[in-house]
Amino acid sequence: MVSLPLAKSLPVAAYQCLMLSDVQQKLDCTLRIREQWCCGGLSLKRPGEAHDACLAGLPEELEFVPFNRLPKRSLTSKQGHAALIHSFLHIECNAINIAWDAVYRFQHMPDAFYDDWSRIAAEEAYHFRLLQDYLLTLGYDYGSFPVHGGLWQMVEQTRSDVMLRMALVPRVLEARGLDVSPGIIRRFRAHEMDEAADILQIIYQDEIGHVAIGTKWFNTICKERGLDSHATFENLINTYAIDKIRQPFDLVGREKAGFSQREMKYLHALEAKKQ
Ligand SMILES: [Fe+2]
Ligand SMILES: [Fe+2]
Numbered sequence: 001m002v003s004l005p006l007a008k009s010l011p012v013a014a015y016q017c018l019m020l021s022d023v024q025q026k027l028d029c030t031l032r033i034r035e036q037w038c039c040g041g042l043s044l045k046r047p048g049e050a051h052d053a054c055l056a057g058l059p060e061e062l063e064f065v066p067f068n069r070l071p072k073r074s075l076t077s078k079q080g081h082a083a084l085i086h087s088f089l090h091i092e093c094n095a096i097n098i099a100w101d102a103v104y105r106f107q108h109m110p111d112a113f114y115d116d117w118s119r120i121a122a123e124e125a126y127h128f129r130l131l132q133d134y135l136l137t138l139g140y141d142y143g144s145f146p147v148h149g150g151l152w153q154m155v156e157q158t159r160s161d162v163m164l165r166m167a168l169v170p171r172v173l174e175a176r177g178l179d180v181s182p183g184i185i186r187r188f189r190a191h192e193m194d195e196a197a198d199i200l201q202i203i204y205q206d207e208i209g210h211v212a213i214g215t216k217w218f219n220t221i222c223k224e225r226g227l228d229s230h231a232t233f234e235n236l237i238n239t240y241a242i243d244k245i246r247q248p249f250d251l252v253g254r255e256k257a258g259f260s261q262r263e264m265k266y267l268h269a270l271e272a273k274k275q
Contacts, residue, residue, distance in 0.1 A: 004029060010042040010114055014103035014121075015050075021057035023093060023142060027125045030096055034122035037115070044114060050105040054156045056097040062090075065146040075191045082138045085196065086145040088203075089131045091177070093142070094151045095124040098169060101155060106162040109217075116213045123206045130199045137195075157240060163221045167236045170214025171259075172244050177207055178253040179246070208256045215258030230262050237270070247271045 004025060007013045010033070017029040036042050073087060074080035099121035103114055132142060154173055158165040181204040188197035222229035237245065245267055254264065 003032070006032060006036070008042060009045040010037055010118065011044065011046050011050075011104050011107075013042060014100040014118070017121075018097055018100040018104060019055065019057045021060055023059055023128070026057065026093075026096060027128060030100070030121050030125040034118050037118050044111065046107060050107070052159070054101065054105075054152070054159045056094075056101065056152070056155075058093065058097075059143055061143045063143075063146040064149050067148045067150060069146070070148060071145050075187060075193070078138060081193065081196070082135060082140045083145050085131055085135050085138070086140060086142070087147070088200075089128060089135060089142055090147045091151065092124050092128040092131060092203075095174075096121055096128065097152075098155055099124055101159075102162075102165060105159065106165070109162065113217060116217070120210050120213065123210070127203045127206065130202065134195060134199055154240075163218065163225070163232075164236065164240075166214045166218040166221065167233055168241055170211050171218060171233070172237070172241045174207055174211050174214065175254060175257065175259070176244060176246070178204065178211060178250045178257065179248065181207070181253075182250055204253070208253050211254070211257035219258075230260070230266075233263060234266050237267075242270065245270055 004016070004020075006029060007016060013029075013033045013036075017026060017033060020026040020029060033042070070087070071083045072080055073084035075084070099117050102117045103121070106113070135141060135144075151173065154168055155165075158168050181200060185197045185200045185204065188194070188200065218233070219229050222232050247268070249264065249267060251264065259267075
């Protein structure tokens with residue numbers, strides 16, 4: 001593969017990587033950017049304001065369909081299992097883009113913010129590789145099944161404010177991933193799909209860290225703005241994400257990821273109100 005020349009600024013290189021539609025190039029660039037950032041080879045210099053539009057590169061051959069037209073994902077057939085793994089793969093590809101969008105878009109954050117989000121990008125690329133290699137052993141690859149574009153809507157909705165992004169992407173969407181993972185891992189084990197279960201276990205552990213990074217920056221920004229983080233989180237959930245909150249919650253994972261008892265009480269009450 002031909003290596004692309006990367007910018008010497010982290011936000012600019014992040015944008016270059018975000019816009020790549022070739023996934024193998026995106027993975028390669030992601031790891032190179034992270035390496036260069038870690039060894040001090042990248043600045044935080046920006047050419048100006050980020051574009052308002054939230055654009056991101058994905059493979060051109062992906063077929064997008066509405067949620068209700070996605071292929072059946074069941075564990076009883078090889079194809080159904082592959083379709084489920086493919087849906088996780090698509091989430092990881094979006095997650096790489098989400099991480100680079102955060103680095104590119106949000107300015108004037110402390111250096112640690114960019115360190116955290118470039119680390120997330122590298123971990124999402126690692127998750128993508130694990131899942132892709134496994135999917136190949138099943139006889140499929142990225143693009144073998146249709147996908148839906150729902151994940152990106154929340155990224156667009158939160159493009160203007162880093163506080164919204166931290167509250168609603170890691171602390172709602174990725175936290176939802178924590179909620180469903182233990183059950184899927186158990187089902188994989190029950191069907192003797194141990195390789196898939198082991199991969200998901202690695203991803204689950206890393207994702208706790210991603211949600212924790214969301215918690216850390218959400219709380220930091222609230223503090224800086226003189227806002228009560230609990231009241232603000234509740235307000236944002238009510239406004240943007242009420243339909244995304246679903247029980248059962250992964251209490252162990254959410255606690256490790258920094259959800260307070262008060263936040264969990266609120267989320268439980270919200271679910272109870274819906275029933
Ligand atoms: Fe991931
Ligand atoms: Fe993640």
